[in-house]
Amino acid sequence: MASTTSVSLGQRASLTAGQLPRFSPIWLLVISWIVVGGLFTILVLAGITEDFNLVGTVFFGTLLYAAIIYVASRIVEGARKATDRLMAALVTTAFIVALLPLVSLVSTAVISGAARFDVTFFNNSMRNVVGDAPGGAIHAIIGTLEITGMATLMSVPIGLLTAIYLVEYGRGRLAQAITFLVDVMTGIPSIVAGLFAFAFFSLILDQPGIRFGFGGAVALSVLMIPVVVRSCEEMLKLVPNELREASFALGVPRWLTVVKVVLPTSVAGIITGVMLSISRVIGETAPLLLIAGFTQSVNYNLFDERMMTLPVFVYTQYANPGSDVQAFLDRAWAGALTLIVIVMLLNLIARLIARFFAPKIAR
Amino acid sequence: MATARMTASAAPTPTGEIKAKKRLGDILFSGSTVTAGWIIVVVLAAVAIFLIAQSIPALIADPADIKGAPASFWAYVGPLVFGTLWAAVIALAIALPIAIGIALFISHYAPRRLAQGLGYLIDLLAAVPSVVFGLWGIKVLAPFVRPGYEWLATNLGWIPLFSGPVSGTGRTILTVAIVLAVMILPIITALCREVFLQTPRLHEEAALALGATRWEMIRTAVLPFGRPGIISASMLGLGRALGETMAVAMVLSPAAVISFVLLQSQNPTTIAANIALNFPEAAGVNVNVLIATGLVLFVITFAVNALARYAINRRKAFSGAN
Numbered sequence: 001m002a003s004t005t006s007v008s009l010g011q012r013a014s015l016t017a018g019q020l021p022r023f024s025p026i027w028l029l030v031i032s033w034i035v036v037g038g039l040f041t042i043l044v045l046a047g048i049t050e051d052f053n054l055v056g057t058v059f060f061g062t063l064l065y066a067a068i069i070y071v072a073s074r075i076v077e078g079a080r081k082a083t084d085r086l087m088a089a090l091v092t093t094a095f096i097v098a099l100l101p102l103v104s105l106v107s108t109a110v111i112s113g114a115a116r117f118d119v120t121f122f123n124n125s126m127r128n129v130v131g132d133a134p135g136g137a138i139h140a141i142i143g144t145l146e147i148t149g150m151a152t153l154m155s156v157p158i159g160l161l162t163a164i165y166l167v168e169y170g171r172g173r174l175a176q177a178i179t180f181l182v183d184v185m186t187g188i189p190s191i192v193a194g195l196f197a198f199a200f201f202s203l204i205l206d207q208p209g210i211r212f213g214f215g216g217a218v219a220l221s222v223l224m225i226p227v228v229v230r231s232c233e234e235m236l237k238l239v240p241n242e243l244r245e246a247s248f249a250l251g252v253p254r255w256l257t258v259v260k261v262v263l264p265t266s267v268a269g270i271i272t273g274v275m276l277s278i279s280r281v282i283g284e285t286a287p288l289l290l291i292a293g294f295t296q297s298v299n300y301n302l303f304d305e306r307m308m309t310l311p312v313f314v315y316t317q318y319a320n321p322g323s324d325v326q327a328f329l330d331r332a333w334a335g336a337l338t339l340i341v342i343v344m345l346l347n348l349i350a351r352l353i354a355r356f357f358a359p360k361i362a363r
Numbered sequence: 364m365a366t367a368r369m370t371a372s373a374a375p376t377p378t379g380e381i382k383a384k385k386r387l388g389d390i391l392f393s394g395s396t397v398t399a400g401w402i403i404v405v406v407l408a409a410v411a412i413f414l415i416a417q418s419i420p421a422l423i424a425d426p427a428d429i430k431g432a433p434a435s436f437w438a439y440v441g442p443l444v445f446g447t448l449w450a451a452v453i454a455l456a457i458a459l460p461i462a463i464g465i466a467l468f469i470s471h472y473a474p475r476r477l478a479q480g481l482g483y484l485i486d487l488l489a490a491v492p493s494v495v496f497g498l499w500g501i502k503v504l505a506p507f508v509r510p511g512y513e514w515l516a517t518n519l520g521w522i523p524l525f526s527g528p529v530s531g532t533g534r535t536i537l538t539v540a541i542v543l544a545v546m547i548l549p550i551i552t553a554l555c556r557e558v559f560l561q562t563p564r565l566h567e568e569a570a571l572a573l574g575a576t577r578w579e580m581i582r583t584a585v586l587p588f589g590r591p592g593i594i595s596a597s598m599l600g601l602g603r604a605l606g607e608t609m610a611v612a613m614v615l616s617p618a619a620v621i622s623f624v625l626l627q628s629q630n631p632t633t634i635a636a637n638i639a640l641n642f643p644e645a646a647g648v649n650v651n652v653l654i655a656t657g658l659v660l661f662v663i664t665f666a667v668n669a670l671a672r673y674a675i676n677r678r679k680a681f682s683g684a685n
Contacts, residue, residue: 055507080576080579081576083576083578084576084577084578084579087577087578087581088472088577088578090464091464091465091467091468091472092468092472093464094460094461094462094463094464094465094468095464095465095468095469095473095481097461098461098465098485098488098545098548098552099484101488101499101504101545102484102487102488104499104503105491105495105496105499105503108499108502108503109495109499112502157399158399158402158403159399160399161395161396161398161399161400162396162399162400162402162403164396165393165396165397165399165400166400168396169393169397170400174397174400175400178400178403178404180672181403181404181407182403183668183672184407184665184668184669185403185406185407186668187599187602187606187664187665187667187668188410188606188661188664189605189606189607189608189635189660189661189664190606190608191606191608191635191639191657191660192410192414192606192657192660192661192664193410195414195638195653195654195657196409196410196413196414198654199413199414199416199654200409200413202417203413203416203417208646208650209646222406222410225403225406229403253386253388253389254389254392254393255386255388255389255391255392255393256388258392259392279490280490282492283490283491283493283494283495284492284493285492285493285494285608285609285639286493286608286609286612286635286638286639289639289642289643290638290639290642290643293643294643311492311493311494311609312494314494314495314498315494315497315609315613318497318498318501318613319613329502332498333498336492336494336495336498339492339494339495340491340492340495343490343491343492344487344490347486347487347490351483
């Protein structure tokens with residue numbers, strides 16, 4: 001803000017006369033928060049609301065700030081400057097508003113999930129869990145790992161090879177068609193992928209009510225392949241052409257150039273992309289609900305019988321509670337917390353890999 | 364890329380063109396990449412074919428066999444299509460202004476050093492699994508917004524959208540739309556941010572040099588340049604919202620109605636949520652009916668996404684940014 005209005009020292013007095021003091025926005029923001037916070041405190045003390053409304057304080061406080069700064073600036077600085085300050089306040093508000101759900105969601109998951117985030121949760125299944133027995137999610141964790149692992153095993157080779165085709169070989173109709181179809185695939189709703197897996201296997205295997213883990217892996221692959229293709233393509237495009245040309249000039253065959261030069265250069269980015277795509281599908285619920293089904297017991301076999309997964313575990317614990325509703329809710333939140341931890345870890349590791357193992361081209 | 368290809372073929376010799384030597388490794392490798400490409404084509408074809416094949420029994424079935432005995436399949440799917448579009452459009456209406464605000468904040472307002480970290484923070488929202496959003500929506504958001512709904516109904520109840528009586532649980536289509544809005548925020552923000560950052564630096568500096576304030580610079584240089592990008596970003600966000608399943612299935616208390624009211628307990632449900640809720644117990648022709656509704660959803664999202672891609676690609680060709 002200051003940079004656009006900076007002036008030489010001698011003129012400052014006359015030119016800053018029509019301006020708000022430099023730190024007034026910050027002070028006004030703090031004051032508005034305190035005022036709104038005070039109002040909510042009075043509401044709590046008067047017994048109208050039960051808890052102090054922190055989210056409301058931040059939200060309405062920021063809105064109050066926007067109004068105050070507009071009026072103050074309008075009086076001191078004029079209409080144009082006032083609009084500028086109002087928009088700056090609104091833009092900042094938008095950012096804060098977006099952070100509120102993230103903070104609320106993560107803190108709720110941590111607080112509610114902590115109740116059952118214990119050893120029993122990670123080494124017990126829900127088999128024969130009645131009455132006060134704590135029960136756990138080991139069956140769901142095993143299912144999630146197997147199904148996501150299988151989906152990764154199928155998606156990464158197909159996705160990576162397609163990306164290599166598009167970047168290194170592809171031209172003409174087929175390459176255009178594949179680029180378009182990958183875009184289309186990115187937009188497939190997850191539940192449609194699940195329906196496809198169900199429609200496919202129930203027709204092929206002639207079982208009208210088919211449920212098994214491998215079908216879930218296929219459904220996840222449909223969702224995962226386009227993400228892998230996209231990210232690998234971006235990474236392969238980043239490899240400088242000089243490297244390829246140097247390799248060709250030395251008489252290295254094309255395929256060895258790709259395997260020994262292009263892929264090693266971009267491997268960090270590719271791994272990052274794959275991890276991000278895993279983190280995207282590992283939380284998918286709808287397709288697994290349709291094709292992998294749900295069960296209470298551990299099932300190691302991808303190709304037979306229903307298989308529980310973590311997201312479906314969270315959903316069923318919430319949707320079909322037994323007599324002790326709170327125990328089921330606690331398990332659901334613990335499952336949700338586990339999922340969040342897995343996804344955040346995948347994201348974090350992926351970003352770290354991208355940062356520390358970036359292509360070694362700028363030497 | 365062109366240079367790479369030229370160097371790949373054999374060097375020109377006096378006798379004219381000589382084809383590069385066909386090595387087994389090259390043939391196998393390029394063959395497998397082409398196969399991978401074809402697998403994608405085949406998978407998408409299979410998605411369409413198998414969905415259609417499994418949908419046909421639903422279209423020719425006696426409507427009396429369908430759950431709830433509607434007049435026809437289309438009478439069954441109609442309210443669902445309406446609910447899907449309605450929820451997604453409200454979600455977009457909520458998310459778009461906020462997303463543009465965030466994108467501007469990150470690209471033009473936040474301190475440079477913080478900007479990237481703040482971008483990651485928003486991206487984290489995209490990483491949260493939808494089932495967790497559903498759980499959060501029903502346990503935290505629905506009770507939280509209910510007092511606000513009461514206020515809306517008493518003070519703005521004369522607007523048909525906000526007419527009462529307010530649902531006692533807060534599990535209304537507006538709550539669903541808020542959850543959906545949070546879920547599609549990251550994708551819209553990410554795309555808008557990219558577009559805003561691409562605004563030619565000279566346009567911005569020219570505006571500032573003419574005495575524009577920061578907001579006037581954004582209004583005259585950044586937003587007009589980014590408009591096609593904003594449109595396509597919102598279309599992609601809409602596509603996301605249309606297909607979102609679990610959050611809707613968990614938060615909404617559904618009914619097969621076509622109704623625009625936002626706060627009451629009778630809410631139209633969406634195609635995806637309807638499938639998720641009914642599929643585990645469905646049998647016989649009802650399975651085919653659900654698959655057919657899935658096909659309808661596929662067609663809708665396909666159209667929306669194709670439009671978005673069209674807008675993006677058209678922009679790529681004509682923008683001066685790249």
